[in-house]
Amino acid sequence: MxxxxxxxDSSTSKSIEHIIPESLGNKDYFLPAGYVCDECNHYFAIKVEKELLSQPYFVSMRSRNEILTKKGKFVREKMIFPSALKSCEVEMRTTRNGLMAAFNDTELYELIKAGKIRTMISSYIPEPECPNTIMSRFLAKCAYEYFLYIMGKDKYNLCVQELLGSKIDTLKDLREYARYGKGKDWQYNQRRIYSEGDCFINQSENIHYEILHEMKFLTAEYKRYPNGKVEAEIYFIICIAGIEYAICISDSDISGYQKWLEKHNGISPLTDETETLIFSLSNVNSILIKKDDDRIY
Ligand SMILES: [Zn+2]
Structure with a gap:
């Protein structure tokens, strides 16, 4: 391989490549060992994913949504205790008895116990900074890997020959931008399509659920010429915690997607017709409700 x-050569590589990091709650989308060598896997983990997840929005989002780290730990976020004029890293978690806050500061603990502190403030950061080179390279990585993922394991050889071996290597720019930061920054489109914590209902199966992430490819322009050649403009669309990001897989320009959105009344390509938004808890509570939480029934 x-x-x-x-x-x-990656035949001896052991890394399983998660398209979206496990620290963003992804357990389903990954490429088996050998697809991405240990060195590239390590590079993405440190230089792209870790950098991205340590940006203020992602720390804040993961903390309030209780998305655990790869090691199963809660993400700590800085909280402000105005009456004590102090701040401290706090771990928040939903329990049967309400929200629990854990922190390591004896003075604050004593003040809270004595009833002298009643307020704790967190900085709610609703959206990641945009444009953002790390985000753009992360999207390029996800798009390229997701392409290989949907092709399936049995097409691995064919894909590798087509992509890495041939002269017409359509995904070369995308791949090298993701892995080496080559070329100018790729533009992407970012917008919120639903609130964090929105619950959906699938009518055919009648189940409630919240969506942490979903992705797909959109073919915006498709032309078949008389000589059989096909020209297509393909966009990778991914939604993470209600924010949709889109990147073109063959061009660093994103204006084509924006035009597509205008033509389609801004409806996200990710919208599933069998899926209807039933209610939003985010207006009253920014914390995502767990699927097994009895509050959603
Ligand atoms: Zn490699």
Whole structure:
């Protein structure tokens, strides 16, 4: 096997490549060992994903949604205690008895116990900073990997030959931008399509659920020429905690997607017709309700 990014032999590589990091709650979308070599896997983990997840929005979002780290720990976020003029890293979690806050500060603990502190403020950061090079490279990585993912394991050889071996390597720019930061920054489109914590109902199965992330490819322009050649403009669309991000897989320009949105009244390509938004808890509570939480029934 050879690595889909650097082309080096990856037969002995052990890394399983998660398209979206496990620290963003992804357990379903990954490429088996050998697709991405240990070196490239490590590079993305440290230089792209870790950088991205330590940005203020992601710390804040993961903390309030109780998305655990890869090691199963809660994300700590800085909270302000105005009456004590102090701040402290706090771990928040939903329990049967309400919200529990854990922190390591004896003075604050004593003040709270004595009833001298009644307020704790967190900084609610609703959206990631945009444009954002790390986000853009992360999207490029996800798009490229998701492409290989949907092709399936049995097409691995064919894909690698088509992509890495051929002269017409359509995804080369995307791949090298993700892995090496080559070329100018790729534009992407970012917008909120639903609130954090919105619950959906699937009518055919009648189940309630919240969506942490979903993704797909959108073919916006498709032309077949008389000589059989096909020209297509393909966008990778991903939604993480209610925010939709879109990047073109063959061009660093995103204006085509924006035009597509205008033509389609701004409806997200991710919208599933069998899925209807039933209610929003985010207006009253910014914390995502867990699927097994009895409050949603
Ligand atoms: Zn590699």
């Amino acid at each position: 050879e690595c889909i990014f650097c082309h080096k």
